[in-house]
Amino acid sequence: MADVSMAAAMTGPRGAKPKKRLTGRNIMLYGTLLVVCLYYLLPLWVMVMTSLKGMPEVRMGNIFSPPVEITFQPWVKAWAEACTGLNCDGLSRGFWNSVVITVPSVILSIAIASVNGYALINWKFKGSDVFFTILIFGSFIPYQIMLYPIVILLREAGLYGSLWGLVLVHSVFGMPILTLLFRNYFSSIPEELFKAARVDGAGFWGIYFRIMLPMSLPIFVVALILQVTGIWNDFLFGVVYTKPDLYPMTVQLNNIVNSVQGVKEYNVNMAATLLTGLVPLVVYFVSGKLFVRGIAAGAVKG
Amino acid sequence: MSATTEAATPRTTSAARPRPRWTRNISAKIAAIPMIATALVIFLGGTIWTVVYSFTNSRLLPRTNFVGFDQYERLWETSRWLISIQNLMFYGVMSLVFTVTMGFVLAVLMDQKIRFEDTFRTIMLYPFALSFIVTGLVWQWILNPQFGIQGVVRDMGWTSFTFDPLNNPQTVLYGLLIAGLWQGTGFVMCLMLAGLRGIDEDIWKAARVDGIPTWKTYVVVIIPMMRPVFITTLVIVASGIIRLYDLVVAMTSGGPGGNASQVPAMYVYDYMFQAQNLGQGFAASTMMLLSVLIVLIPWAYLEFGGKKHG
Missing domain, CATH: 1.10.3720.10 (MetI-like)
Structure with missing residues (x-):
């Protein structure tokens, strides 16, 4: 904000200033924030995608790509069948x-x-x-x-x-x-x-x-x-x-x-x-x- | 002391009733029993107990067979402990520097009257709601050498690409750092943003009138004004780092190579509950306490030293 008003003060008033949304400053600002958000969202994305794939697809494919064939089997298994020690009643x-x-x-x-x-x-x-x-x-x-x-x-x-x-x-x-x-x-x-x-x-x-x-x-x-x-x-x-x-x-x-x-x-x-x-x-x-x-x-x- | 307490005591408006001093506010005193018990028995008593027993040779059960500083000598001769301390120092410094700078920069970006601020904040803060176990396991999967980032880049044709921090003793701490930063920077950003919003709008106007560039206003005016926020953040983050445990358990279990990513909290747990060597566990936890006090006492002195608080 300060930058904008500074620039205006320097060049002097020249009538109504058109509101520009796509200034360099804004591109930098939103660009940085978007990249940061990517870092924050990546694990959630990977978690969801991996959990919806079958094991063969996990071995073959890319952890970032969405599943070709969606399966809820891993969820069922995690909830009700996964083993810890002698208990096999899942999470x-x-x-x-x-x-x-x-x-x-x-x-x-x-x-x-x-x-x-x-x-x-x-x-x-x-x-x-x-x-x-x-x-x-x-x-x-x-x-x-x-x-x-x-x-x-x-x-x-x-x-x-x-x-x-x-x-x-x-x-x-x-x-x-x-x-x-x-x-x-x-x-x-x-x-x-x-x-x-x-x-x-x-x-x-x-x-x-x-x-x-x-x-x-x-x-x-x-x-x-x-x-x-x-x-x-x-x-x-x-x-x-x-x-x-x-x-x-x-x-x-x-x-x-x-x-x-x-x-x-x-x-x-x-x-x-x-x-x-x-x-x-x-x-x-x-x-x-x-x-x-x-x-x-x-x-x-x- | 008694004068201030006297003044703070709510005045009863009815005619002066002669009652013994200790029965005044009797319900309040009864209601405060859990707090008093926690403060005295667990926080104070428990700490003293552990410090006292760290001078014994207790193994499976606590015993009062005092052996002086033997446990501490053994502790500082154990390579696993020395590695734990080095790891924690490295992780701690890196984590502090990065969380605070990243948190501050993000807060400044968020404070530019941007659109979708709530969306951005929601995205940056959600990892903070997750446990270190969940954080550790997700990043362990993303950093998996066969299927994770390394595997994906290699599949794209760059077959010599290597990014496997968790299986290399030299880089394992960076792996932990990636996950730790992911979990914690959103929180620091929020603290900093609250601090930035707490600064009077007039300061900004004055700086603008004087023609000081924005970045310079931040460095010269805003940051010094936010000193309390920075100090609070540092103390919170630092005391969290000293406790670092779950994340390591989930991501590496202290490995690779047995102890490349060991931390003091792990040493304490293993000696107390696995190796049945209580004395070592007590001595190690006492050292952890000492390190916290080194951070805490100067801060408490600075913050509460001169003025009366509360």
């Missing part, structure tokens, strides 16, 4: 495990974090900021250092290797970023509202449920998006805190694709990869701008 097992892990983890972590954020803004007590600082530092500390102590805690509680153990772990590690997110959002709600409710006699939970919750639905959606994709995509905690029968989808996918036995079926592998990526992709495309707003708000305002 469906991992999918349902991931669902059972993700749903309670998301609800629990958002419930805890939103109350935390609310308490940190409106009900500060002595030391609350200290705990919050530890929490934020905790989000940067490599998980590896806390892996084993958590194994011990879960074992003591009888939850090691169970889905609920993993749910707790996800809730704990989701807490820092979500608390930060809610704390920042609640701080933008005018304090007068809170004070008025106090005057009217509302207590801690009354204000939370009647004022804070209804006023901050967008941030709850943002938190939901962050948590669903984050927990669905987790690998490390799934490997460490569950056993093979309960492995989440990502772990099972890796075991299917990177297993050394058997002939490599690339089309099935790509169908399985796509299936695993489908849930976060759907969340992403449906949520659109909220996803962007979420990550930008969570990161920049902190």
Whole structure:
């Protein structure tokens, strides 16, 4: 924009300037963006195309070309027949495990974090900021250092290797970023509202449920998006805190694709990869701008 | 400290009720128990526990048989660990430089009041929604020497064409980098774009009035103004890099040649849960913690040192 106005200032006004769409600058700009988009879209294209080909065509053809003969066999096989170890019921097992892990983890972590954020803004007590600082530092500390102590805690509680153990772990590690997110959002709600409710006699939970919750639905959606994709995509905690029968989808996918036995079926592998990526992709495309707003708000305002 | 807490405590408007101090805000304190427990028991307690036990010779089970710095001496004599550190440093520097520059340049392009901005952003950001496992497996397939890019170019007649980064110890890190950048630059672009949009329009007008060329305005005015955004981005990206694990597991499992693409997080996992040598795992994870603190403490000092935050 600045370039255009600069050029205009230099040559001076000569009547109404015809609007040119195809300036050199625009060609450069859109050209670069298109090339960049190609790099970003290429893997998705390759994934879809490979997963729709039969194995002979994969061996013969070009990974970038669309299938000559479309087949959904790889998808069926990836979903229901692919083997990991002794289980040959496909990725469906991992999918349902991931669902059972993700749903309670998301609800629990958002419930805890939103109350935390609310308490940190409106009900500060002595030391609350200290705990919050530890929490934020905790989000940067490599998980590896806390892996084993958590194994011990879960074992003591009888939850090691169970889905609920993993749910707790996800809730704990989701807490820092979500608390930060809610704390920042609640701080933008005018304090007068809170004070008025106090005057009217509302207590801690009354204000939370009647004022804070209804006023901050967008941030709850943002938190939901962050948590669903984050927990669905987790690998490390799934490997460490569950056993093979309960492995989440990502772990099972890796075991299917990177297993050394058997002939490599690339089309099935790509169908399985796509299936695993489908849930976060759907969340992403449906949520659109909220996803962007979420990550930008969570990161920049902190 | 107590003075500021006093001022921040919501004032009860009813007549002063004489209540013991600790019962004030009692529901808030109860509601904060999960946070306090997480902060103290898991984040603080867990970290201290691991650091303490890194000085023991625990193998299959944690034991309190302290052996001083033995684990650390062994760690720094293990070639696999040394390679892991080198790999991470190389990957980390490359990844930081490329994600931040690419992210910034893309954000500048996106900020030119272009059409279809939402479409472009959607395309650039979708990989960020995918897991490292999915990312790694797709790129492993694209970089497959027989069927991937190399195979396609060879089929077109250029039979000596070689592009097989994942099977060559010299180039395997570049292979990881291609996938890592694909996954993460969209996110950095969004952070940078939010930063650019946060800059006052008047700054641009002033620069235009003074006749400063656009590129120069970016370098001289905008980038310095975006310092907080850059620092936040660097910290987020850097702390992600130190954790690098899933991507390597999916793409190379640490290979080729056994350990050409090993990273510290892998070393920790293998020693803790596979090789049943807990002491080594603890020592290695303590070193990871140390490296994060080296990044984090100067940042926290710069950001929160002088002023009161929150």
